[in-house]
Amino acid sequence: MKEYIPSKIEEKWQEIWDKEKVFETPQRSEKEKFYNLVMFPYPSGTLHVGHVKNYVIGDIVARYKRMKGYNVLHPFGYDAFGLPAENAAIKNKIHPEKWTFKNIEIIKSQIKKIGISYDWAREVITCTESYYKWTQWIFLKLYENGLAYKKKAAVNWCPSCQTVLANEQVVDGKCERCGTEVTMKHLEQWYFKITDYAERLLNDLEKLEGWPENVKTMQKNWIGKSTGAEIEFPVDGLDMKIKIFTTRPDTLWGVTFMAIAPESPLVETLVTEDRKEELSKFLRKVSLEDRFKRTSLEAEKEGFFLGRYAINPVTKEKIPIYVANYILYEYGTGAIMAVPAHDQRDFDFAKKYNLPIRVVIDNPESSIDASKMEKAYEEEGVMVNSGPFDGIRSTKALGKIIEYIEKEGIGNRSVQYKLRDWLISRQRYWGAPIPVVYCEKCGVVPVPEKDLPVKLPKDVEFLPTGQSPLSLDEQFLNTTCPKCGGPAKREADTMDTFVDSSWYYLRYVNPKLEDKPFDKEDVNYWMPVNQYIGGVEHAVLHLLYSRFITKVLHDLGYLDFEEPFENLFTQGMIYKDGWKMSKSKGNVVSxxxxxxxxxxxxxxxxxxxxxxxxxxxxxxxxxxxxxxxxxxxxxxxxxxxxxxxxxxxxxxxxxxxxxxxxxxxxxxxxxxxxxxxxxxxxxxxxxxxxxxxxxxxxxxxxxxxxxxxxxxxxxxxxxxxxxxxxxxxxxxxxxxxxxxxxxxxxxxxxxxxxxxxxQVDEVTIIIQINGKVRGKILAKVDTNEEDIKKLAFENPKISSYLKGKDVVKVIYVKNKLLNIVVK
Ligand code: ANZ
Ligand code: ZN
CATH class of the missing domain: 1.10.730.10 (Isoleucyl-tRNA Synthetase; Domain 1)
Structure with missing residues (x-):
């Protein structure tokens, strides 16, 4: 008999599939299309079985759908730019490009040995000129449409990766890649205006019925929509107002102080002369605190009185203005009205600095005594001490209060999002150069499409110094202005690798097209991806960015659809010895x-x-x-x-x-x-x-x-x-x-x-005598009781039990059981 020796058959069939090009997908077919996509890997090392799980799941789906008669597109590629590859290359003292292509070769041979049914003719590698040319093109399209801009701001800085990070890449205050604590820097950086799409990114989650709930919840929380009002508080003695954002305008009558973020320029304007010196001490202290810890719910609340008062626009009371460490500069207006009775952070702060606590929302079950409160009452309730709104249920009053505020001219309805614009510039080498130049005469000038790609030079000192390596390469840097022909300097920052991966699924459709990133008709045929398979760690990174870029390209007329991934499957991880597999733990299964x-x-x-x-x-x-x-x-x-x-x-x-x-x-x-x-x-x-x-x-x-x-x-x-x-x-x-x-x-x-x-056509009937199992008989399904009885009584074993006894009763449970009661 032929023995099972996998090594004798596996390679053989892989070669045959290859030679017959069975997995090469025709661009069009009579069959219905099925676009099956797995998240492509960073070629920063070789694959372990944890990665392989992703591809095996994808392969089962692809092979099954092929057999079910679909025209299946099942492509593969590499997210080949970016920090992971660059850091690994530096560690291994080798050029990132060499390192990357070496890994790509190994990964490819690993995957071929597993017999995954990829259409290798569509392979996409994001660090090749033919790909990043179009990543740069996407940048230009965003720039032309006001969706890419440069601004100076406080940004997240990873001291170990020596580059800025997007907010999405900071997890619990640490770098998503290397785990180092992130610090702040004030830098001028490039951003994509994803906030313009916040509302649509949120609303369209509802259309994604084929996505896991947890991923949708993560995106929803990340976008973080809050509705409420912006209200202006006049400053006593100065001709100015402080604008705040609140989700609880129903607590307006309970405001007993105001608080401003330490980073806000308002702080300098408001502080009284005599308190300036002490203020700067306080600000210095806060600037040393970690911003993520500082604003967490548990963190010790600290503040400093600016010596100035504001006027509550409805009660006309004078209330002190503080600068406080728990106020975020980047959210809302960077200033708040504080209501200690109904907000825990304000409550903690008021206790510490001895500020009044005034109840304006009473507990309908048992009335609250402000002097005995041990924590803030944050629930809804009945409005009290609130002028025209006394006695009204707070949740019901919200809309009316906003109308009142608008009518009185002290504020208006407002919606805020937690989502911030996507910071896309990186001070590192291994990425697509940002295609703009700086001209002394014309300012920022985008590189014309015909001059793309702006090539990444190969011979560069790329060790991270905190400064963009390209800024040290005179040859790259010095160029002429596309507008006026005068001398100009190139942008030296490169793009975040998440820009590369935000559109790769489109490139698989036309991987070799030279004059366009993709063909509109082809993309509209193949997209959206029918099944996307990958890790949940990309919930608010890649998956959000891809949705954004798809919507932008849709709005610019390049795509007919607005969501890239119809169904999403997030696979679990493989652990070994209780740990996630990693080289550093030495528990990797190859x-x-x-x-x-x-x-x-x-x-x-x-x-x-x-x-x-x-x-x-x-x-x-x-x-x-x-x-x-x-x-x-x-x-x-x-x-x-x-x-x-x-x-x-x-x-x-x-x-x-x-x-x-x-x-x-x-x-x-x-x-x-x-x-x-x-x-x-x-x-x-x-x-x-x-x-x-x-x-x-x-x-x-x-x-x-x-x-x-x-x-x-x-x-x-x-x-x-x-x-x-x-x-x-x-x-x-x-x-x-x-x-x-x-x-x-x-x-x-x-x-x-x-x-x-x-269909089952025979059943086994259990025969019990006085409740004890005494035998089994086979009978045709649905045989009637009389015939079953006859079969049972004729059965020699059963009849021996019945000898000399009186049958009192017979109970038959159809197709299952016959119980004979005897005396
Ligand atoms: C008064 C108030 C009373 C508030 C009350 C809450 C409860 P979300 O839901 O996260 O949007 N806030 C506004 N801007 C802030 C900032 N830059 N830094 C820190 N806190 C800020 O939260 C909105 C609430 O968070 C706002 O509503 C404001 O406090 C605070 F009983 O205003 B509230
Ligand atoms: Zn110029």
Whole structure:
């Protein structure tokens, strides 16, 4: 019998798929399109099995959809610019480009060995000139439309990566990449105006029915929409007003002080002469505090009285103005009206500085005594001490209060978002140069499209110094102004790698197009992506940026659709020894090693069998051994009968007995189950369990020596091989071929199941006597009670129990149980 040796068959089939170009996708087809996309990797190292999980999930979907008759686009590429590759290259003392392409080569060979069905003709590498030319083009389009701008602002600075970071790249005050605490710097930087799209990015989340709720919630919170009012407070003794933003205009009568962010220029304007010196001490102290910690709910509230008072516009009371560490300069107006009775931060502050606490929203259950309050009452309630609004339910009053404020001319309705503009310039080397020049005469001048790409020079001292490496390259830097022809200097910053990845899914459609980033008609045919698969860590980074860029390109007339990804699947991680796999922990499992030991089919099948694919799972050597044994057993079962069924057709199948009927029923039940498991939410682990169950039934049938039903076995082996093929495609091709087929199994149709074969026609009826099980009988489904009774009483074992007894009562539960009561 032919032995199962994966190394003998896997490479062979991979070469055949390659040679026959089976996975190359025609640009158009009669078939319905299915765009299946996995998040492309940073080629900053080689792949471990955690990465592979992403691609294996994608491959099951792609192969399944192909078999279901779709024109499947399943491309692959590399997010090849950016910090990860650059940092790794520096560590390894090698040029980032060399390092990147070396990794790309290794990753590609790793993936080919796993047998993933990518259309390699569409490979996209973001650090190639033919790609980043169009990344620069996208920058120009945003610039031309007022969506890319430069401004000086306090920015996040990673002292280790030596570059600024976007807010999205700061996680808990630390650099998303390296974990170093982020500091602040005042720098002039380039931004994309994603805030213009805040409302649409929020509202359109509702359309994304095929996205996981948690990802949508993360985006929603990140966008952070708040509705309320802006209200102006006149300053006592100065001809000016302080504008605040509040979500609780219903608490306006309870304001007992105001607070301003330390960074606000208002602080200098408001402070009285005698308090200036002490103020600067306070500001210096705050500037040393971490901005993320400083504004957290738990942080110690600290402030400084500016010596100045404002007037509450409704009560006309004088209230002190403070500068306080818990006020963010970048949110709202950078100033607040403080209501200690109803806001915990204000409450803490008021307690510390002995400021009055005035209740204006009373608890309808039990009235609040301001002098006894231990924390702020933040819920809704009945308005009190609030002039014309006394006695009204606070939630009901909100709209009316805003109307009142507008009528009185002291403020107006306002909506605020937490979302900030996307900071896209980086002071690092390995990225797409920002295509603008600075001319002494003309100022900022965008590079004309015909001059793209602005090439990234190769021979550059790129070690991070905090200064853009390109600014040290005179040859790159000095140029002529496209407008006036005079001397000009190039922008030396490069673009955030998230700009590269915000549009790569469009480039896969026309990866080689030279005069356009993509063809409108082609993109409108293929997009949106039907299924996107990747990690949840990109929820507010890549996934938000891509939605934004898609909407911009839509608005500029380049795309007909507004959302890039119709369905999103976020896979769980693979852990080893309780930890996320990482080189530094030394717990990385390499796919190459596993393939050498067990073959790609085992690796693929095990990765999916470990757990539901959306769940995290722990790698187990025993687990992969077990899956390998299953595939061997399946192979051995098949090859033990292969010579006998090779020339048999799966036609005119006659089922002689129950065991044959059971076997065929099992086959069709499993086809149905696996189809439903794949369609109904990626339940690959239970699908594989189904394959195991079917194989066990086959073993059982073959183990009982009897005359084999060859047409039945032919049908079983054929269909089993077909449903096995997305998971273990190499083994499936081999069996398919050895069955005498001249086609490739990848080009075959997914089998349907025979509804009639699913029907059970015999049932086992349990016979009880006085509640004790005394035997079983086989009967046709739905046999009536009389006939069952007859069968039971005729059964020799049962009749021996009944001898000499009186039957008092017989209870029959249809198709299940017959209970005989005797005395
Ligand atoms: C008065 C008030 C009374 C407030 C009350 C809350 C409760 P969200 O929901 O996050 O939008 N706020 C406004 N701008 C701020 C800033 N730059 N830094 C720190 N806090 C700021 O929160 C809006 C509320 O946060 C606003 O409503 C304001 O406090 C505060 F019983 O105004 B509120
Ligand atoms: Zn000029």
């Amino acid at each position: 796919p190459d090693e596993m393939i050498k030991k067990y073959g790609a089919d085992t690796l693929r099948t095990y990765i999916l069998f470990m757990a539901p694919p959306e769940k995290d799972a722990e790698w187990s050597d025993a687990g992969i051994e077990g899956v390998n044994r299953f595939l061997k057993r399946l192979w051995n079962n098949v090859y033990s009968i292969l010579p006998k069924i090779k020339d048999v057709k799966a036609e005119n199948i006659q089922l002689k007995d129950k065991s044959e009927k059971d076997l065929r029923r099992k086959l069709h039940r499993i086809i149905k189950k696996i189809t439903e498991d794949i369609e109904g939410g990626f339940k690959f682990n239970t699908a594989i369990a189904g394959l195991m169950e079917l194989n066990n039934s086959l073993s059982e049938y073959l183990n009982k020596s009897r005359e084999l039903n060859l047409p039945l076995l032919r049908e079983l082996v054929e269909k089993l091989t077909l449903i096995l093929s997305p998971f273990a495609p190499h083994m499936a091709e081999e069996i398919w071929h050895d069955l005498g087929n001249e086609t490739l199994i990848v080009n075959e149709k997914w089998p349907s199941y025979d509804e009639s074969a699913l």
